[in-house]
Amino acid sequence: xxxxxxxxxxxxxxxxxxxxxxxxxxxxxxxxxxxxxxxxxxxxxxxxxxxxxxxxxxxxxxxxxxxxxx
Numbered sequence: 369x370x371x372x373x374x375x376x377x378x379x380x381x382x383x384x385x386x387x388x389x390x391x392x393x394x395x396x397x398x399x400x401x402x403x404x405x406x407x408x409x410x411x412x413x414x415x416x417x418x419x420x421x422x423x424x425x426x427x428x429x430x431x432x433x434x435x436x437x438x
Contacts, residue, residue, distance in 0.1 A: 370397040374432065377409075380417065380424055390417045392428055404428060 374394040381387040388408070395403040406424055408417040417424060430437060 370395050370400075370403075378406075378424070378428065380420060380427065382420065388417060390424070394428075394432065 372393060373396050374392065376392055377389055378392045379387065379389050390409060391405075391407040393405040393407070395405075404425070406417055406421070406428075
């Protein structure tokens with residue numbers, strides 16, 4: 369059974385503009401890889417989350433799974 373383990377708003381920094389706010393949802397099923405969904409909030413972003421997806425992925429992974437980076 370897949371379950372949602374996290375659901376929150378994430379503030380991020382842009383490269384040339386202030387950044388924005390997106391929604392992060394993390395789903396987990398035992399024995400399967402995690403699924404992370406990042407949703408850009410309409411009208412709440414100075415820099416598009418799609419342009420920064422690699423940076424957002426690293427921020428979220430480091431926040432929730434720091435042992436993976438040791």
